[in-house]
Amino acid sequence: MPEWMRPLTHIRGPIRTWFPVAGLVGLALLVLLATRLPRRAIFIPTAALAGLIGIGFAAEGPQTSVKNWFDVMRPDLEHAGALPAVADDPDSDYYFDLPSDLAYLAVDGTVTTNGHGELFVPQWAGLVDDAGGFILSPAGDPTGWDMWGMRCEDPVHLDGYWWACGVNPRF
Numbered sequence: 001m002p003e004w005m006r007p008l009t010h011i012r013g014p015i016r017t018w019f020p021v022a023g024l025v026g027l028a029l030l031v032l033l034a035t036r037l038p039r040r041a042i043f044i045p046t047a048a049l050a051g052l053i054g055i056g057f058a059a060e061g062p063q064t065s066v067k068n069w070f071d072v073m074r075p076d077l078e079h080a081g082a083l084p085a086v087a088d089d090p091d092s093d094y095y096f097d098l099p100s101d102l103a104y105l106a107v108d109g110t111v112t113t114n115g116h117g118e119l120f121v122p123q124w125a126g127l128v129d130d131a132g133g134f135i136l137s138p139a140g141d142p143t144g145w146d147m148w149g150m151r152c153e154d155p156v157h158l159d160g161y162w163w164a165c166g167v168n169p170r171f
Helices: 003-010 013-036 040-060 066-081
Strands: 095-097 110-113 119-126 130-136 156-159 162-165
Touching: 013 040, 066 119, 066 130, 066 156, 066 162
Parallel strands: none
Antiparallel strands: 095 110, 110 119, 119 130, 130 162, 156 162
């Protein structure tokens, strides 16, 4: 995957599908207006600039930081952190499938837990062994955590026990 597309790996469903389409449709409409209206000499550069700005927004998506994306997902992340398999099941499997209403939180609907309140919610997963996302760590700094094969380095503290690790700072 090209590096410029990596921030888009967390966006799902309608947002991921429609923002690029909306940007291209908007650009096409601006070009159409520029060719049909009088005073094209002034309008064409303005329309081109507006179109380029629109494409920039379409490529980047609505969220531009880890903290913003976390804030949007926070209520459901808290709910996932309180699930019995995460909070109080020491025999819990390493991989845990989220319930269907929370499956959108993780890249493939699967999280990692130890059953003692610690949780890794991957926002992207690579081949062969690496991932990045949100970590619930009541024990503190999650440096060194196993994120599906990749070790957490330089985690970003989000709020309370929540951290982000292995994600683009602009994600």
